[in-house]
Amino acid sequence: MAAIAALVPVSCNNSVQEKRMITVSILPQKFMLKKIVGDNFEISCMLNEGNNPEAYEPSMTHLMNIEHSMAYFCIGYIGFEDAIVGKAHINNPDLKIYNNSKGINVIRGTHFSPEGSHDEADPHLWTSVANAIIISQNMLAAVIELDPANADTYTANFNAFKTELDSLDSYIKSKLADKRSAAFLVWHPSLSYFARDYGLQQVSLEYEGKEIPIDKLKQNIDAARESGAHVLFMQREFDSRQAEAIGEELGVKMVKINPMSYDWEIELKNITDAIADN
Ligand SMILES: [Zn+2]
Known part of the structure; x- marks a missing residue:
């Protein structure tokens, strides 16, 4: 634990930062990121259980957590992210923004936006094991960039999680065969x-x-x-x-x-x- 504390950047606003923080948008992202970083980062999540991502207003606490985060991990295509990321950058110019859904083949035409467009990308990317593998790979690359000293740990954690995801995929396929x-x-x-x-x-x-x-x-x-x-x-x-x-x-x-x-x-x-x- 001492090694982690030593890595915490000195904050100029007197607040005690025990751990470096990453903010994510939704709980499935938190679940996946936790698998990769373990306890090395604190993970703040914008949306809690039962929040509707398509009608969401972030709380003050969440906005402050972004200000104290090293990075924001976007899931992509959910409306509030652009607004939050834009504002957070003003108060925290060092905040690094990563897009966890980079490389996912997005589905269009299934989802109706509040603005009335029917051609928008379907934002529910995380309800897929195949997408979770891409999201986790993106997370791994980002985390290694944020904390290169622990790259081996993160890679090993990712590989273990990838095995879990492969077996979940096999479970789903065998169940659905019948x-x-x-x-x-x-x-x-x-x-x-x-x-x-x-x-x-x-x-x-x-x-x-x-x-x-x-x-x-x-x-x-x-x-x-x-x-x-x-x-x-x-x-x-x-x-x-x-x-x-x-x-x-x-x-x-x-x-x-x-x-x-x-x-x-x-x-x-x-x-x-x-x-x-x-
Ligand atoms: Zn939706």
């Missing part, structure tokens, strides 16, 4: 990358990011029924009473998920098990 149906229902399309990775069909119920208008309701329910899906995923930050009513009408199983959780691996397993239903 799945009940390739289609699943979800209110908000937060599983586009998961669907792409494993050849599944995501049927999103919401209409242009909102409740379904009455005149579109029948069409929407028919499409959901015709897909052959047997499960409807519900998410508290996006949920709608309409979703529950449609689920009841269709007689499908309703499963609460939380892809924004720190327990990222468990969430992906739960989603897999519900789709496979075997």
Whole structure:
């Protein structure tokens, strides 16, 4: 621990910094970064459980944590990041900004933005094991740049995590080999990358990011029924009473998920098990 403390840069504002800090946007990033850095960095996360990334206002504490961070790790394509990063730079000119999603093949046309565009990049990049590997590789490169003295430790940690991710991928593939149906229902399309990775069909119920208008309701329910899906995923930050009513009408199983959780691996397993239903 003494070796770490010695590396802390001297702060000019008298605040005691016990550890160097990295700020990330969402909890799955924190989970992945923790796997790589262990206790060598403190990790501050902007979004907590249940926060909706598409309607988020950062707290004062979070903004202050950015000011005391060595680096900000963006996940990419979530609206608040640009604003935060722009402002943080004014108060902390030394802040290094890294884009964790660099190199990910982004999906377009699945996700409706509040501004009404339907061509934006789908921001839910983290609900994919393949993407998690790219995100972790980007994190590793950034962390080695921030703390080159511990490069070997970070590389070893990354390799161990990569093995975990490979076995999670194998688990998902073997479970889904015998799945009940390739289609699943979800209110908000937060599983586009998961669907792409494993050849599944995501049927999103919401209409242009909102409740379904009455005149579109029948069409929407028919499409959901015709897909052959047997499960409807519900998410508290996006949920709608309409979703529950449609689920009841269709007689499908309703499963609460939380892809924004720190327990990222468990969430992906739960989603897999519900789709496979075997
Ligand atoms: Zn979304």
